[in-house]
Amino acid sequence: MKIKDIVAELESIAPLKYQEGYDNSGYIVGTPDAVFKKALICLDSTEAVLDEAIEKGCNLVIAHHPIIFGGLKKITGKNYVERVIMKAIKNDITIYAAHTNLDSVHNGVSRKICDRLGLQHCRVLAPQSGVLKKLSVLCPIPQADAVRTALWEAGAGQTADHRETSFNLLGISTFTNSNTTPAETQYGELKIETIFEAAAEGKIMQTLNTFSRSLRLYYEISPIENKYSNVGLGMIGCLPEPQDPSEFLTGLKTTMQTPCIRHTRLFRKKVQHVAVCGGAGFSLLPHAIAQRADVFVTADVKYHQFFDADKHLILADIGHYESEQFTIELLKELLSEKISNFAAVLTSVNTNPVNYL
Numbered sequence: 001m002k003i004k005d006i007v008a009e010l011e012s013i014a015p016l017k018y019q020e021g022y023d024n025s026g027y028i029v030g031t032p033d034a035v036f037k038k039a040l041i042c043l044d045s046t047e048a049v050l051d052e053a054i055e056k057g058c059n060l061v062i063a064h065h066p067i068i069f070g071g072l073k074k075i076t077g078k079n080y081v082e083r084v085i086m087k088a089i090k091n092d093i094t095i096y097a098a099h100t101n102l103d104s105v106h107n108g109v110s111r112k113i114c115d116r117l118g119l120q121h122c123r124v125l126a127p128q129s130g131v132l133k134k135l136s137v138l139c140p141i142p143q144a145d146a147v148r149t150a151l152w153e154a155g156a157g158q159t160a161d162h163r164e165t166s167f168n169l170l171g172i173s174t175f176t177n178s179n180t181t182p183a184e185t186q187y188g189e190l191k192i193e194t195i196f197e198a199a200a201e202g203k204i205m206q207t208l209n210t211f212s213r214s215l216r217l218y219y220e221i222s223p224i225e226n227k228y229s230n231v232g233l234g235m236i237g238c239l240p241e242p243q244d245p246s247e248f249l250t251g252l253k254t255t256m257q258t259p260c261i262r263h264t265r266l267f268r269k270k271v272q273h274v275a276v277c278g279g280a281g282f283s284l285l286p287h288a289i290a291q292r293a294d295v296f297v298t299a300d301v302k303y304h305q306f307f308d309a310d311k312h313l314i315l316a317d318i319g320h321y322e323s324e325q326f327t328i329e330l331l332k333e334l335l336s337e338k339i340s341n342f343a344a345v346l347t348s349v350n351t352n353p354v355n356y357l
């Protein structure tokens, strides 16, 4: 198995197309064609993490945060970013980052927080639009089942609640051939309509091209602007029972293993609906308010931003590292579901640059 095979599975879980515009998820440094030995999973690919990878025989470092966001003009080892890159290259280590693309999938970073908090009925807090496409295929009736089945295998037909969804319409197609009598020919066809995530378009096209070699198949793909509830930042869910706010925050502190929670005034008697976003998620505050969250748990909130919570909800900042620390478990779990005997270790280095007195 090569490193690119592991990455292909990772990108089927968190497609790079879902990353934010400022992000730099994907390969940071390394050789996709190298034979995969073992992965080290971390939040931040620091020098200490690279040393750990060397010591543990790992030639793939899977990090949540990309170590490079902008361009580098010189690599001389003058800062930790350059030293990490040099160390990775010298030791044949590939560094790969799954950042906002992993934040944006329904089973990603924020879902992990929901699971730890025991939230129920979880859904994406800010569903993205422009993620879905519609496919219409005109297909001879006898082959329709085979075409549909192949499309499901390529990733079509999945919604937030159902799999293998399609709308099918029987119709008559006609064509005229001037060399035959009668000139016009009519035949029955099935129009299959379904949806797919834009990230699966390559596989869908491959499937259609394969059938087109032996079948008269006409198809049309068009973008859909509807929001897609399976993709987007943040999540919202509810506690099994309403809780006293201070009791909730005390439990949150323990569950998320954070030494400190900064929060707005506890003005509600009870809380039940909880919105979460791992990392710097303050920009999702309007979504949390619109969806009537009682509490919004995120990180990196600035002083003036706390005022914006006003009397809408309780805003709680649990720390950036603390909110995402279980992402490394998540990455291992997700990849182990896809790859049997996935050789991976979680870093034992605490890469949190923030200390508390």
Ligand SMILES: [Zn+2]
Pocket (backbone or CB within 6 Å): 065, 278, 279, 280, 320, 324
């Ligand atoms: Zn982060």
